[in-house]
Amino acid sequence: MELIEKYGTPLKFTYLPKIDSQIEKARDLFKLAFEKYEYNANYNYCYCTKSSHFSFVLNQVLKNGVDLETSSAFDLSIIERLAQANKFDKKQFIICNGYKTEQYATNMAKLVNNGFENLVCVLDNIDEFELLNNHTSRETKLGIRIATEEEPNFLVYTSRLGMSHKKILDLYQEKIKGHPNFKLKLLHFFVNSGIRDTTYFWSELARLVNVYCDVKEVCDDLDTLDIGGGMPIYTSLGVEYDYAYMIDQIVYYIKAICDNRKVPVPNIFTEFGSFTVGESGGMLYSIIGQKEQNDKELWYMINSSFITTLPDTWGIGQKFIMLAVNNWDKEFQRINLGGLTCDSQDFYNSDTNTNQVFMPKIDSNETLHMGFFHTGAYQESLGGYGGIQHCLIPAPKHILIDRDEAGNLSYEVFAQEQKEETMLNILGY
Numbered sequence: 001m002e003l004i005e006k007y008g009t010p011l012k013f014t015y016l017p018k019i020d021s022q023i024e025k026a027r028d029l030f031k032l033a034f035e036k037y038e039y040n041a042n043y044n045y046c047y048c049t050k051s052s053h054f055s056f057v058l059n060q061v062l063k064n065g066v067d068l069e070t071s072s073a074f075d076l077s078i079i080e081r082l083a084q085a086n087k088f089d090k091k092q093f094i095i096c097n098g099y100k101t102e103q104y105a106t107n108m109a110k111l112v113n114n115g116f117e118n119l120v121c122v123l124d125n126i127d128e129f130e131l132l133n134n135h136t137s138r139e140t141k142l143g144i145r146i147a148t149e150e151e152p153n154f155l156v157y158t159s160r161l162g163m164s165h166k167k168i169l170d171l172y173q174e175k176i177k178g179h180p181n182f183k184l185k186l187l188h189f190f191v192n193s194g195i196r197d198t199t200y201f202w203s204e205l206a207r208l209v210n211v212y213c214d215v216k217e218v219c220d221d222l223d224t225l226d227i228g229g230g231m232p233i234y235t236s237l238g239v240e241y242d243y244a245y246m247i248d249q250i251v252y253y254i255k256a257i258c259d260n261r262k263v264p265v266p267n268i269f270t271e272f273g274s275f276t277v278g279e280s281g282g283m284l285y286s287i288i289g290q291k292e293q294n295d296k297e298l299w300y301m302i303n304s305s306f307i308t309t310l311p312d313t314w315g316i317g318q319k320f321i322m323l324a325v326n327n328w329d330k331e332f333q334r335i336n337l338g339g340l341t342c343d344s345q346d347f348y349n350s351d352t353n354t355n356q357v358f359m360p361k362i363d364s365n366e367t368l369h370m371g372f373f374h375t376g377a378y379q380e381s382l383g384g385y386g387g388i389q390h391c392l393i394p395a396p397k398h399i400l401i402d403r404d405e406a407g408n409l410s411y412e413v414f415a416q417e418q419k420e421e422t423m424l425n426i427l428g429y
């Protein structure tokens with residue numbers, strides 16, 4: 001309520017200390033598991049920049065000395081700027097995933113030529129090797145993405161990203177082995193459905209670690225296994241996630257398989273995106289109207305749009321933690337939340353656990369405010385924050401919250417609510 005009284009709604013906020021504590025949590029759990037299984041290699045926490053490219057996020061993650069994972073050409077320009085500002089060291093890892101275009105390869109070569117010695121280009125196919133070969137003349141580290149087998153209920157059998165086991169061995173033997181400029185350092189994979197305690201995840205992990213062992217047997221330079229992102233976050237207050245168990249078991253599996261195959265254990269890299277920033281973000285709205293459509297369907301209108309501010313709720317049915325901010329003492333009733341665009345899909349009416357949404361009854365002399373929490377990953381880039389928005393609903397004001405060592409909070413306005421003028425400019429008026 002303090003934030004709402006000070007800044008109004010709709011309001012996007014980012015609570016920066018949460019980013020630190022998430023990084024610390026993962027590092028602590030990997031450290032524990034490494035000690036338990038006498039795992040003699042390194043763990044590197046990489047932040048996947050596409051989950052939130054904002055400067056305040058990158059500044060915060062880099063204070064924790066993490067490495068970075070990129071997905072397109074412009075990402076590398078961000079890293080260049082961060083290095084110029086002495087926030088990123090040339091020795092830190094840059095894991096370049098994503099489809100390699102001319103521009104992306106040019107930007108990678110530029111960084112390598114400028115001394116970024118731990119840039120790793122992760123190849124998705126053989127053509128990308130040729131493309132990179134045309135651009136670089138200095139020693140460049142390579143990774144290869146292993147294609148995962150999708151879950152049985154998915155629309156395709158094998159992920160469209162990465163290469164099959166046999167193609168990896170062929171690419172290494174035919175093109176990389178003995179090449180003066182290239183060293184194969186890393187194998188990468190990303191299980192699309194995330195790091196979950198399911199038979200599918202564990203059997204896929206075991207298969208992928210075996211692929212690592214096969215390649216390691218012929219390639220001495222290989223020393224790292226990058227297990228991608230996909231560490232879940234809390235999107236409901238009613239579900240517990242056992243991070244310690246999952247990380248313990250990941251380390252256990254990799255160690256057991258490598259020992260069995262008599263292959264040295266790899267360094268483990270992760271590329272956690274949602275896990276790093278998801279829980280740092282929130283969206284606050286006010287209810288500005290009610291509409292009863294029939295006996296059962298009561299609508300509360302928020303003063304913004306789900307499609308533009310929380311596009312995952314609309315695009316993939318994502319749920320977030322949702323709570324009323326005031327009026328907790330009032331009677332609650334089942335409602336549907338509607339957004340301001342004219343799109344009939346601009347609504348939110350089901351929670352993870354109940355498939356329903358409840359909010360306090362509205363008193364005519366008090367505005368009801370509500371919030372969506374843990375919304376810090378992906379929503380701005382998918383919603384086109386600050387650009388043209390559906391029905392020209394403006395991007396909300398955005399504030400950053402920090403906390404000093406004594407626990408005092410400080411607030412900074414990162415962006416004011418989007419102005420009419422900026423949209424009209426983009427539209428050519």
Ligand SMILES: Cc1ncc(COP(=O)(O)O)c(C=O)c1O
Pocket residue numbers: 048051069097098190228229230231271272273274275377
């Ligand atoms: C290659 C790669 N690594 C990491 C991530 C981050 O995933 P998450 O946000 O689930 O941690 C993604 C997300 O799409 C990805 O494509």
